[in-house]
Structure formats: C-alpha cells, structure tokens
Amino acid sequence: MSVLFSHYNYWVVIVLMMIGFYIVIAQGNLVKKLIGLNIFQTSVFILYISAGKVSGGTAPILADGITLYSNPLPHVLILTAIVVGIATTALGLSLIIRIRDTYGSVEEQDVRAAEGNRKQESC
Amino acid sequence: MLSHLPILQVILPLLGAPACLILWRPRIAWAFSFFISALAFIISGLLLKQVWQGGEIVYALGGWEAPWGIEYRIDLLNAFLLLIVSGLSTVVLAGARQSVAREIPAEKQTLFYVAWLLCLAGQLGILATGDAFNVFVFLEISSLSTYTLISLSRQREALWAAFQYLIVGTIGATFVLIGIGLMYMMTGTLNMADLAQRLPEVADTRTVFAAYAFIIVGVCLKLALFPLHAWLPNAYTFAPSVVTAFLAATATKVAVYLLIRFSFTVFGKDFSTFDVPLHSIFIGLGLIAVFSASTVAIMQRNIKRAIAYSSVAQIGYMIIGLGLGSVLGLQATLLHLFNHALMKGALFMAMVAMMLRIGGITVDDIAGLGKRMPVTALAFVTGGLSLIGVPLTVGFVSKWYLVSAAFSQGMWLVALLVVLGSLLAVMYIWRLVEIMYFRESPEQAPRGEAPLTVLLPLLLLVLGNIYFGIDTRLPVSVTEAAASSLLVEAYQGVQVGGAK
C-alpha cells in the first residue's frame, strides 16, 4: 500500500507517456503523430519534475524564512527540453505542409501508396 | 589558447552557423563553412596529439567544476572520433560547392551551409562532452539540422524520408532522455565520470537496468541498428548527394560512439556485459544486419540505395565487435569506424561526381561508366573493394581484426559468418562493376569527368583507403590504446565496486 502512495504519481505519468507513444506509432495522420509526440515528451517532462519535488519544499527562489526548497536542477533540464520539443514540432509541421503540397495528403497510408506506385512505375 | 582547444572546435562551427546566415551570399557561405570545418579538423588533430602525449584533457565550461557544471572530457576515444568527423566533413565540404549549386535552389544554399555547420557542431559536441544531459542537447542540434539537410533535396521523397527520420529520431532522443532521468533519480548526477563512480552502488536495481535499456534502444534508433534501421535507406537515398556522403561517413560513427561511451564508461563493462546479456544480443543483431541488409543491397536498382543498405550491414560489423566485449573486439569496432568513414566517404563522393555529370544514379545511368568517367568509376571500384575487405585496403584491416578477435575468443562460427558476409558484399559490388565496365553506355549519355574540385576530394578519400590499408600504424595504435584504456579502466571500476 505504501508503494502505491509513494509511486502512484510516477505510474500515472507512465500511462500518459504511453498514450502519447501509442498515438505516434499507431496513428497514420502526420499531424496527429506530432501531437502524440508532444504528449509523449510532455509526460517525460512531468516525470523529471516529479523527481525534483521535495515534500514540504517551495519553489527554488531564495526568500527569507524558507529553508526547504525543491530541486532546481530538473527544472533547468526540462526548460531546455521544452524548447527542444517546440523546435522539433515547428520543423515537423513545416515538413507536413510540404508533404501535403507534394503528395496531396497528410496520411501515412496515402503517402506510402504514392511511393509504392512510383517505385513500380520506375521498375 | 592551447588549453581551450576542446571547446574551440565545437564553438567554431556553433558560432560559425549564425555568422554564415548573416553573410548570406552562397559562395561566401561555402568558403566560410569550409574554412570553419577545416579549422575544426586542425584543432582535432592537435587535440589527438595532446591526448596521446599527455593523457585525458578536462575542460570545465563556465569554470564550474563537474559534477555541478558541464565538463568536456577528451580521451583517446573521442579525440579519435573528433578527427574522423571533422576530417570527413572538411573533405566532403571541399567538393560540395558545385554539387550544391546543381542540386539545391540558389535561395536555399546558404541555409544548407548553415545547417551543415550546425550538424557538424552537434556531432562534435556529442563527442566532446562529459555530461549526459549535454549529449541530449547536442544530439538534438545535430538531428534537427540533419532533417533540414535531408529535406533540402530536390527529390520529393526526401520530404517523407526526413519526416520519418524526424519521428524516429525524436522517439530515440526521448528514450535517451528517459534513461538519463532514471539515472539521475538513482545517483543525483548527470556527469558521466561521476555516474560511473556512483552507478555501481545501485547497479542491481531494476531502475538502472531500465535506464540502460532505454539509452541503448534510443541510441540504436539513431544508429539504425537492425531491426530499427527502416528510416536509414530512404534518408540516405533521397538526401542531396553531398549530405549522404557526410552523414554516411559521420552520423553512424557518433551513434556507435555513444553506445561505447554509455556501455563501457558510464555503466561500465562489468554491468553492460554481465548484468545484461548484451554479448549475444549485439552479436546476433549484428550478424542478422550483415546478412539481411547485404542481401537487400544486391537487389537495388538505385545504387545510392544499395550502398545505403550496405551501411546497415556495416553497422552490423561494428556492433559485432562491440558485442565481443574484448579489447581486440572493441579495437576492431573502432578501426571499422575509421575505415568505414573512409570507404563510405569515397563511395558516396564518387556518386556526388556521377550525379553532377550524369544527373542520375540508377543502374541504367551508370552503364558503361568505366569509359565515360574512368577516374570516378575507378574510385568507386576502389571504395567497393575496400568495402568488401580486399587486402591493401582499409576494409581488410578492420575485417582482419574482427575475425581474429572472434577467433581469439573461440567464436569460430562468428568469424566464419563475418567472412561469409563479405562474400555478399562481393556480390553487390561486382554487380555494379559489371554494369560500369561491361555494359554499353546508353546513346547520347553524358561523358567526361566531374570538375577537379570534386575529383580531388574524391581521390583524397580513395588514397586514404589505400594508404591506411598499408600503413596501419596511426589508426591501429590509437584504437589499441583507446580500447584497452576503456576496458582496463572499466576493470578498475569493478575493483572499486567490489571493495565496498
């Protein structure tokens, strides 16, 4: 029972991560894949931030009369990771727009079919 | 200034990239990025010399000592790889201008060179750093710019290839991030040397096991280790010609480096070979990669794709050496990193020349090429011979070390399979030789060699293939020292853990 209370936070985060991961690999729409990737990454961020929480601590900004702070290091790492995430999203979306221009669709199935047809023609 | 060498070679391309964007004119951008890349190459040469003479170099960024700050830590292993990556980038860039001018629209050429510098900086940063999280950051710099470089191709399939790579690459990077996070939770540190000290205490926990698994799977996605290789053939086939030459020669090397660094330095040989059955997994996957990818390579019509599949096979060889877990096996892997960079550099650079003159790269385009572009064809064949592992080429050296490493551990079956795998390489290379030399050229096919600016770098790479196949002192002595220092240090790590 104590494991449940001390770890349920992590487990829920893992469920979130896996929902995101599922969207990335199982869904054919490219925009949806990127949304899934965002969910996946954001959930990893939650995992990190949870690891930095100290019970009874406060935000890591020095103030008089406070002795217990949460750990600032995971916060810094995740700030960087969030920025990396949005950079990837922006680039991925631009690719999707160009894919739509060239293939007329943003569904993995259609793009693969178009690729397959082309290959047969060239053989 | 000598004490700043470790950081200089990363920040040169890192700051060169935005400067290049401000310069804007494509011709200047090319000259500028070549200059920067060449400087990085010279610095990495000096670094290797420094490390060879004086041992490991530690550089504290921001003046904050590790584990509180980020440190660069250069030992023989990464000094050697820094030399490979910056060297190949420089040689390929030297021959890139005409090819880029032909394959990439004028208004995007500057962006191309900016992305190239970023990619180079990212790779050098991954190699030089001694901080696990910093690896993630620089991994993403190199990945994002690689997606850009691939998508700049004129072929429409490149967009889809880049997107596939973006998804796989981001999943891989996120897995690495999860692994780093789990390690941090167990040890409280991100510094690799510090991790190596603190991980043995918690080595028997499920968390550390999972951390290792996530990092390895994440890196193997970037490495395109069978069966996680699906993105690579498309990316290599449709990327601009010079990008393929650059990536094939460098990107997989960096991923293999990460595998070695995490397995042997961070987690330690003790953990990665005894607690995890990595031995058999790596050797098995490596062998499957060699046979399946080589077989597929034989059937390709597009020779760029054929050689791309051969890269998947060659990654197999590197992984086998790693899986052997011995000094000799690791040395074979390190040698193959160097040699593979040379041979893939030569092969893909030859294709740069072909694309430039004949504009296509299928088996029909290259029919009779031996007469039309004799120098390029010969260069391609030499690269191919090296790929097979014919004596007097670099390919022979690494195969020799790999086979003898397997023999010395009594794994004669592995040794035999490695040799058999080379026969498959004979098949796909011979097929191309036959087409180039014994088939008639199509009528009105363009003829004549590519300009000297492309030929010279190509010949340099071919000569490298032969020179280091005969005079093996430099790579052999460096890799021997690097391999034994990695594994011997790991053994010391075991003793410390055991004494407790």
Added chain:
Amino acid sequence: MELLLDISLLSMLVATAIGIAVSRDLLAAVMLSSIYGLLSANFFVTMDAVDVAFTEASVGAGISPLLMFATLAIVGRFERYPHQRALPALLLVVLTGAMLILATLDIPAFGDPNAPAQTHVAPRFINESGTEIGIPNMVTSVLASYRGFDTFGEVTVVFAAVVGVLALLGSSLPAAGRKLPDTLLQASNHRILRIVSKILVAPIMLFALYVQFHGDYGPGGGFQAGVIFAAAIIIYTMLFGLEAAMKVINVTVLRVLAAFGVLLYGSVGLVAMLNGKNFLDYDALAADPVHGQHYGIIVIELGVGITVAAVMMLIYFAFAGRLIDRSHKS
C-alpha cells in the same frame, strides 16, 4: 489538500490524453493538446517548478497549438483512416510501459528529501548559488551559469529550427507590398476584438520586457520573454494583416536578429576566454566575480530573448505566408 489537487490534475491529464487519442477531428485534438499543455503547467506549479510552468504554458498552450492550427488550415482537419497496426502498437506500448513501471519500483519515494537526486549535486545550487551568483532565482542561476552551456545549446536548437523552417517554407515568407486577400482579415472587422487587442498589444510587449529583466528575481527569463514579445506581434498580425505588420517588421532584419542572439550569447563566452578564463565563465567579466556573473547572465538572457522572439516571428510568418499562398491558389 495537496493530494486532492494532485489526483484531480493527474486524472484530468489522463482524460485529455485519451480524448486526443480517440478524437478523429484534428481541430479538437489540437485544442485538447493545448489543454494538456495548460494542465501540465498547473501540475508543474504544484511541483514548485514555476519557471517550467511558465514556459510550458507559453509553449504547450501557446505557440505549439498556434502553429498546429495554422497547419490544419492548410492540410485539412479530419483524419481519414482509423488507427493502423493498432495491435502491434499496443503490444509495444504495453511492453515499454511495463519496463518503465518496473523501473519505478526501485526509485526513491515521491517527494523524499533524502533521495540521491536531492542530496548529491543539487544542494550546492540551493545553498551556494546565493553567494556564488548572487541572484535569488536558483533556476536562473543554474540555467544561465552552472549549466550555461546547455542553454547555449538550447538557443542553438531554436536557431536550428528556424533554419529548417526557412529552408522548407521560406519561399512563402511575405515580402513588403504583397497584396493580401480580404478573407484572412475578417477578424479585424470584429470591433471588440480589434479594440481589445489594440489596447493589449502594448502592455504585452511591456510585460515581455518585465519578464526578460526580472528573471533573476522571479520566474521568467529570455525564452519566456521572447515568446511573449513575439506573441504581441503575432496578435497584431492576426488582426491587422501581414501587410500592416510588414510595415514595421522586415524579414531580413528578423533573420539577422535570430543569428545575432546566438552570436551575442557566444561572444560572452569568447570575452571570458580572452580574459583568461574558460568559455562562459562570467567571473571574468568584472573585477568582482559576483558582478561578473550578474553581467554575464543579463547579456546571455538578452541573447536568448532576441533569438527566440525573432525565431518565433519568422516561423509564424512563414506559416502565415503559406496560408496566404494557398488561399491565392484556391
């Protein structure tokens, strides 16, 4: 109370994630993902990560959905096919999840002050940053100084993203004097929107400056400031059109600014090297190390802010330009 908050936030997150997975209307999925971003920002606040919450709110609930909406306007809003490979995907996901749950069994309990993460490296930041760096916000201290090189990498990632976006969509970047279709400016006919946002744009910019320079003392810093500043311009553009925005903003200047921010950051490091210290060692910037740290942090945060603001605007303009190209064609 905290437990209750925790549980309700987590369950809302799960519900949102499932909603995204199930929905075949991408517009709904993007809205839900923006809610997901906002909920996780809330969660970060309960975990004391105020800086992270700030950033996640501006990225996860701001920029990211904005770009996705723009993309949907171009590529269409409905998924065409049901899930592919649902079963193998599910197997893989369950396997990965099981591995992770196994991994958590041995990690220290949530909130444990004696966990290695809390006792090994972090105490130095908590106990010493006040005297070594001299600013109250430890996150800023670590981000800008102790791990300043990571942040340099982070700016470079942002820069790498804009290089990619320009390479892909750069041809539709709006140039001055380009005629815009009226349909895109419908929002500007809406009187309330027009007046309210006209009033808001200036204070938003002012707030961006506040966030930029107050990052030492409270949550905030260059990245958040850059995003907020760009948001002000983006709101203006949405209402009054690209044409109006292009009168004040020049794409070439933005491109140079994006590069300039990175160079500014790097040059702080180079100056430190010229003064005989290591790269990014701000101690070298003034006679008194703490002053040096302070100067260094101000300048690099400015570099981050400039690059991020320029990049966000460029990315938005590239997407908007593509949207206009499309409506021209149709």
